[in-house]
Amino acid sequence: AQSVSQHNHHVILSEAASLELGCNYSYGGTVNLFWYVQYPGQHLQLLLKYFSGDPLVKGIKGFEAEFIKSKFSFNLRKPSVQWSDTAEYFCAVEAGGFKTIFGAGTRLFVKA
Amino acid sequence: EADIYQTPRYLVIGTGKKITLECSQTMGHDKMYWYQQDPGMELHLIHYSYGVNSTEKGDLSSESTVSRIRTEHFPLTLESARPSHTSQYLCASSRRGDYNEQFFGPGTRLTVL
Numbered sequence: 001a002q003s004v005s006q007h008n009h010h011v012i013l014s015e016a017a018s019l020e021l022g023c024n025y026s027y028g029g030t031v032n033l034f035w036y037v038q039y040p041g042q043h044l045q046l047l048l049k050y051f052s053g054d055p056l057v058k059g060i061k062g063f064e065a066e067f068i069k070s071k072f073s074f075n076l077r078k079p080s081v082q083w084s085d086t087a088e089y090f091c092a093v094e095a096g097g098f099k100t101i102f103g104a105g106t107r108l109f110v111k112a
Numbered sequence: 113e114a115d116i117y118q119t120p121r122y123l124v125i126g127t128g129k130k131i132t133l134e135c136s137q138t139m140g141h142d143k144m145y146w147y148q149q150d151p152g153m154e155l156h157l158i159h160y161s162y163g164v165n166s167t168e169k170g171d172l173s174s175e176s177t178v179s180r181i182r183t184e185h186f187p188l189t190l191e192s193a194r195p196s197h198t199s200q201y202l203c204a205s206s207r208r209g210d211y212n213e214q215f216f217g218p219g220t221r222l223t224v225l
Binding site: 004045094104105 | 154215
């Protein structure tokens with residue numbers, strides 16, 4: 001069965017620290033990859049997506065993610081986090097069909 | 113901000129009651145979804161729809177039912193609520209052929225006593 005694994009459930013960083021959130025999936029075929037973010041009190045919303053082409057994709061608010069096919073990974077990065085990045089981040093994979101599989105989420109808390 | 117709405121936002125009811133969670137979108141999206149989300153857990157797909165008069169069950173077994181009589185409306189109904197139904201329910205929609213990027217509503221937090 002397809003699955004998505006996010007390595008960290010909780011991450012605490014100070015402002016200006018670098019961020020990397022891990023995401024691995026299990027599926028051998030073509031995938032579409034997403035990172036969604038949920039800020040406190042707001043809807044879940046798309047942060048960035050990968051369908052094809054350059055494996056390094058850039059999203060909103062300075063976030064980027066790299067698709068490494070050989071590692072089945074799609075890690076999210078940001079060079080310098082801000083207090084406003086405090087949120088829950090979900091990795092998601094759409095693999096060869098209608099349904100999207102979500103990871104369990106990573107709660108990021110950025111200390112001011 | 114996505115134009116997808118859910119009502120009510122919060123609901124506390126007693127066991128055995130029938131409830132309907134409403135979801136509407138004004139974007140003309142063909143595809144709609146219902147997810148169940150518990151704290152620290154994955155979003156679990158419980159129902160989805162390709163379009164009007166099309167509904168399918170998702171991966172997570174659910175005692176709820178859905179209908180899709182109009183493109184913009186995708187209500188979820190529990191005939192007899194139980195404490196095990198306590199959860200957050202998220203509605204989402206996406207365009208046909210848009211690589212399945214989904215737009216989410218604010219969610220309904222349901223508590224069954």
